[in-house]
Every structure is written in C-alpha cells, then in structure tokens.
Amino acid sequence: xxxxxxxxxxxxxxxxxxxNRGEFIFNSKRIKELFLKTVKRARKKYKFSITxxxxxxxxxxxxxxxxxxxxxxxxxxxxLATFAINxxxxxxxxxxxxxxxxxxxxxxxxxxxxxxxxxxxxxxxxAGITKNPTDxxxxxxxxxxxxxxDILDPxxxxxxxxxxxxxxxxxxx
Numbered sequence: 762x763x764x765x766x767x768x769x770x771x772x773x774x775x776x777x778x779x780x781n782r783g784e785f786i787f788n789s790k791r792i793k794e795l796f797l798k799t800v801k802r803a804r805k806k807y808k809f810s811i812t813x814x815x816x817x818x819x820x821x822x823x824x825x826x827x828x829x830x831x832x833x834x835x836x837x838x839x840x841l842a843t844f845a846i847n848x849x850x851x852x853x854x855x856x857x858x859x860x861x862x863x864x865x866x867x868x869x870x871x872x873x874x875x876x877x878x879x880x881x882x883x884x885x886x887x888a889g890i891t892k893n894p895t896d897x898x899x900x901x902x903x904x905x906x907x908x909x910x911d912i913l914d915p916x917x918x919x920x921x922x923x924x925x926x927x928x929x930x931x932x933x934x
Contacts, residue, residue, distance in 0.1 A: 766834065769867050773812065773826040774833055775877045778841055778863040785818040786848065786858065793899050795851075796821065799844045800912055807836045810914040812874075813901030815884045822881040824868065837863045 780786040787793050793816050800811070808828035815822045827833045845858035868874050885897035894902050904913050 766865060767867050768833065771826075771829070773824055773868040773874065774865045775868060775881070776823045776825050776833075776837055776863055776865045778821050778837070779860040780819040781857045781860045783819050783860075787816050787818050787821075787899075792848065792851075795847055796844050797899075797912060799840055799847070802843070803836060803840045804912070806839065807831050809833075809836050811901070811912055812916075813878055813881050813905070813913065814899075815881045815897075815901065816899040817884055817888060822884060824874070824877055824881065833865060837865070 787796065796816055800814075803809075804811075808831045810826045810828070812824040812826070813822075814824075825833065825836070827836055841859055841863060848858050849855060866877075868877055882894045882900060882902045884894075885891045885900055886894055891897045894900050895906055897903065901913055904910075905916050
C-alpha cells in the first residue's frame, strides 16, 4: 500500500516528477518548451501559484501552491498526464512517460521555503550544466530575473528581501 500524500490547506509544496527508467526525456529545447506550455495551459484551468521550477534532463522540480478549493494532486496529475500524452504523440510512443506518481513535500516554514528554493535553483549547477543558475534557461530564477510571469508568480516579498529574484546571484559556494 502506498503512503498517503500529506495535504495541508494553503501550503506550498516541493513537487518532483521523474522520467520513466531515468530516460533523458527533456534532452531538447522542444520538449522543455512543451512542458512549459503544458504548465501555462494548467494555469488557465486551475488556480495555483508557482514560485520556482527547474526542468532537468530526466526530472522536474516545482514549488507550487494550490489556491483554495484546488487540489495539488489534480493539478500535478493534469500537467504530467497532458505532457505525457503529447510527448507520446510526438515520438509515436505508448506507455508510461513518468516513473511513478509525483512526489510532494509540504514546505512548513520560511526556512524550508528558502532551502527548497535554493535547492531547486542550484540543480543545473550541481549537475554540471552551468556554473551559475541564472545562465540556465529552464530554471525559474532566470524568469524571475527577467520579470517573466507567465509561469511563475511575481516574487514573494521574502524572496525580494533575500535578494532572490531581483538581481542575479550565484547561489552556490
């Protein structure tokens, strides 16, 4: 029996989804853009905010907050299923795109929020893709830096006070 998902009304969540068999499904700009387009469509269908995201080669990360009367599970399932259907159509495939159900962790306080934000933002640096997270196009920090709010919400005041989302920062040591 699988573990029940922890749901807290009004909470922000760190959400991840991994590609089936660890495949590098996000190895092209076209597929990353397809995923972002799917998220934009979801924002028209459901009420939620995204603070940051990062699309890596075989997984994605988000900080997401469903609004009142909207379900985290329904939002994430719609995004992942819609993307998977389109991915399979493009490549003439059948079957699973995602390894298993998405994973989510409640972000309980501001400290956890900042740690999660930095962890997600630093993913391309840790993977050796770039030296600075603001150089990676499929990372929320670059969209915050440029003021693009079609996927993300404008930066939370706490991020502005911490200097995140206002000016480029090197978040790694």
